[in-house]
Amino acid sequence: MxxxxxxxxxxxxxxxxxxxxxxxxxxxxxxxxxxxxxxxxxxxxxxxxxxxxxxxxxxxxxxxxxxxxxxxxxxxxxxxxxxxxxxxxxxxxxxxxxxxxxxxxxxxxxxxxxxxxxxxxxxxxxxxPADFELRVGEDEVDRAAFLAVFEAYLDANEMEADWDAVEKASTEALINTLSMMSPYGAAEKQALLEAPDLKTRAETLIAITEITLARAGNDTPTSIN
The missing domain is CATH 2.30.130.40 (LON domain-like)
Known part of the structure; x- marks a missing residue:
C-alpha cells in the first residue's frame, strides 16, 4: 500500500x-x-x-x-x-x-x-493483514442492496448524491467512505471499524441505516446516538 x-x-x-x-x-x-x-x-x-x-x-x-x-x-x-x-x-x-x-x-x-x-x-x-490489500472482499458485497438503502436514506432526508461518482467508485471505497461520513454515534462507528471484512461492514451499515429509517418513519430522530 x-x-x-x-x-x-x-x-x-x-x-x-x-x-x-x-x-x-x-x-x-x-x-x-x-x-x-x-x-x-x-x-x-x-x-x-x-x-x-x-x-x-x-x-x-x-x-x-x-x-x-x-x-x-x-x-x-x-x-x-x-x-x-x-x-x-x-x-x-x-x-x-x-x-x-x-x-x-x-x-x-x-x-x-x-x-x-x-x-x-x-x-x-x-x-x-487484509487491511494492506486493496479491494479485498468486494465480490462478496451485495452492492445493489447497499446502494438501494443509501438511496432510501438520501430520499428520506431530502439529500442528493453525485451518482456518476458513486457508480465509478470501487465498492471498497464506497462502503468505507460512507461508513466514515455516516451521521451515527460512537458505538455504531466502532462496530463499523471492527467489522471483520468488507461484506460485514456493508451489512452493518445497511442494518444501522434501516433502523434509522424505521425510527424516522415513526417520527423519532433520524440519527443514532
Whole structure:
C-alpha cells in the first residue's frame, strides 16, 4: 500500500508504538481520508513530533462506558483503532493545523507506554493483514442492496448524491467512505471499524441505516446516538 511517500506492505512495516489521538465518534478506515483541525497544545506537539518522525498517528475512540466529565484525552480507550499517516498539513496562521490523515490499517491497543509527554503513546499490534490489500472482499458485497438503502436514506432526508461518482467508485471505497461520513454515534462507528471484512461492514451499515429509517418513519430522530 502506497500512502504519501511511504509504502506499507504488512504489519512489519509499522512501529510497535505510536501517539494516540482519542476522538469520540470519529472513524478512519484503511485508505480513507480524515480531515482534522488540530488546536489543543498537546496535539499540536504530537503532530510536530509525528512530522519529525514517521508521520504516523493512531486514531482511536474513548470507551463508551466512560463516566461523564472525563475528558477524551485521559479516558479509557477502545480496543481497536486505526493507524493514519499525515499526508497533508497546512498552518492556519492562528495556531492551528489543518491535517489530513490517510488510513493504513487497524490496530489493537495492547496497552500504553509510559512517556513524559503531554499526549499518550499506545503499544499496538497490527493484526489485520487484509487491511494492506486493496479491494479485498468486494465480490462478496451485495452492492445493489447497499446502494438501494443509501438511496432510501438520501430520499428520506431530502439529500442528493453525485451518482456518476458513486457508480465509478470501487465498492471498497464506497462502503468505507460512507461508513466514515455516516451521521451515527460512537458505538455504531466502532462496530463499523471492527467489522471483520468488507461484506460485514456493508451489512452493518445497511442494518444501522434501516433502523434509522424505521425510527424516522415513526417520527423519532433520524440519527443514532
Amino acid at each position: 502506497q500512502v504519501g511517500n511511504a509504502s506499507y506492505v504488512g504489519p512489519a512495516d509499522l512501529p510497535g508504538e505510536l501517539p494516540l489521538f482519542p476522538l469520540r465518534g470519529v472513524l478512519l478506515l484503511p485508505r480513507g481520508l480524515l480531515p482534522l483541525i488540530v488546536f489543543e497544545p498537546r496535539y499540536l506537539e504530537m503532530v510536530d513530533a509525528a512530522l519529525a518522525g514517521n508521520r504516523l498517528i493512531g486514531i482511536i475512540q474513548p470507551r463508551f462506558d466512560t463516566e461523564e466529565g472525563i475528558e477524551e484525552g485521559s479516558a479509557p480507550l477502545c480496543e481497536v483503532g486505526t493507524v493514519g499517516r499525515i499526508t497533508a498539513i497546512a498552518e492556519t496562521g492562528d495556531g492551528r493545523y489543518q491535517v489530513t490523515l490517510t488510513g493504513i490499517c487497524r490496530f489493537r491497543l495492547m496497552g500504553e507506554a509510559p512517556a513524559d509527554l503531554p499526549y499518550r503513546i499506545g503499544r499496538i499490534a497490527c493484526d489485520f
